[in-house]
Amino acid sequence: MNLLNDDILNKYIDGELDLSSLQHVNEVLSRSIEDKTRMSALLAVHNELKKIKEEEVDPGFTELLMKRLQYRKKAFKEQRNFIFMISSIFVIAIFVVVGLVVYSAFTQPSDSQVSTNYSNYVISFFKSVTSAITQIFTSRGISIFGSILSLGILISGYFFFENLKASKQNLSK
Amino acid sequence: MKDLTDLDIIASVKRGNQADYAIIIDRYKSKAFSLIKRMLKNEMEAEEVLQDCFLKAYYALNSFKQEAKFSTWFYRIVYNTTLSKISARKRKIESEMSSLEDHFNLESNYDFRVSENSDLSSFVNVMLEKLPSNFSSVLNLFYLNEMSCEEISEVMNISVSNVKVMLHRSRNALRDLIIKKNLMRELS
Numbered sequence: 001m002n003l004l005n006d007d008i009l010n011k012y013i014d015g016e017l018d019l020s021s022l023q024h025v026n027e028v029l030s031r032s033i034e035d036k037t038r039m040s041a042l043l044a045v046h047n048e049l050k051k052i053k054e055e056e057v058d059p060g061f062t063e064l065l066m067k068r069l070q071y072r073k074k075a076f077k078e079q080r081n082f083i084f085m086i087s088s089i090f091v092i093a094i095f096v097v098v099g100l101v102v103y104s105a106f107t108q109p110s111d112s113q114v115s116t117n118y119s120n121y122v123i124s125f126f127k128s129v130t131s132a133i134t135q136i137f138t139s140r141g142i143s144i145f146g147s148i149l150s151l152g153i154l155i156s157g158y159f160f161f162e163n164l165k166a167s168k169q170n171l172s173k
Numbered sequence: 174m175k176d177l178t179d180l181d182i183i184a185s186v187k188r189g190n191q192a193d194y195a196i197i198i199d200r201y202k203s204k205a206f207s208l209i210k211r212m213l214k215n216e217m218e219a220e221e222v223l224q225d226c227f228l229k230a231y232y233a234l235n236s237f238k239q240e241a242k243f244s245t246w247f248y249r250i251v252y253n254t255t256l257s258k259i260s261a262r263k264r265k266i267e268s269e270m271s272s273l274e275d276h277f278n279l280e281s282n283y284d285f286r287v288s289e290n291s292d293l294s295s296f297v298n299v300m301l302e303k304l305p306s307n308f309s310s311v312l313n314l315f316y317l318n319e320m321s322c323e324e325i326s327e328v329m330n331i332s333v334s335n336v337k338v339m340l341h342r343s344r345n346a347l348r349d350l351i352i353k354k355n356l357m358r359e360l361s
Binding site: 006 | 191202206207219220298301312315316337340341351352
């Protein structure tokens with residue numbers, strides 16, 4: 001019959017028993033062969049587990065991983081630059097359109113040019129701007145602008161996804 | 174370089190010295206690989222997961238607040254990433270309590286024709302591979318990584334008492350098998 005349960009045996013091995021419990025266990029172990037056998041086996045398992053070895057990784061593992069990290073950093077930089085470039089092109093295009101509108105507004109003959117009243121001049125200027133915008137954004141103008149924009153998005157999207165694909169391929173290598 | 178603590182190295186990496194991360198990789202790769210391999214029971218997958226773990230840890234270094242030891246934080250990433258991998262393989266992952274109630278049958282997993290010619294050490298190593306992943310993780314973290322039950326509970330996100338239960342159950346299972354299969358001659 002087992003006088004010592006598994007929990008006590010495990011606590012004994014882990015040194016978690018107080019002094020009186022420890023004395024009791026030692027006393028039981030000295031007279032119970034069955035408990036002593038269980039304790040010896042448990043201790044043997046404990047000692048063998050302490051000896052388990054580390055699994056060896058491929059020797060080039062660190063180098064490979066550092067290369068991947070460096071490549072990721074570089075790829076991230078390239079992608080960021082690419083996005084920045086595309087955004088810049090769109091911003092410049094918007095500035096060009098706005099510039100054209102303002103230029104048209106200034107060059108259009110207007111009543112405000114002869115007016116001495118400042119508020120009339122401002123109102124007249126915005127009227128000219130609106131008129132210039134409507135001239136640029138006629139149905140023909142919108143379709144040309146839309147086509148250019150779509151083409152720009154398609155081309156930049158193509159290069160962006162190609163870039164991503166190349167990055168992934170290189171990373172998997 | 175070997176005298177530098179993990180925190181010194183991490184501070185250096187955060188300052189932009191990416192190359193210093195190689196020291197962290199060299200320091201932890203073998204132990205982390207042992208843990209992953211014993212959980213996944215597949216060497217090829219284990220190396221892939223190990224790479225993912227180091228990459229994840231690198232990109233999450235800024236979120237490491239030094240409230241716990243770096244090793245505990247890192248092994249938590251390792252453990253969770255490996256669990257995700259197991260989950261992706263559509264393996265059944267037992268919840269904390271159900272895993273404790275589950276009965277694993279080591280005996281049916283071991284070819285005892287092998288044991289007749291093998292010693293206790295190889296027996297323990299073979300059986301370690303056969304244990305369910307959460308039990309082998311506890312043994313691995315406790316014996317190989319020399320972590321306390323408190324640290325293991327942080328890594329595995331379970332209570333300390335459950336860590337102890339899993340540790341005891343694993344040891345008891347191995348012991349019962351040793352007695353049953355008369356491997357006790359090794360002890361004499």
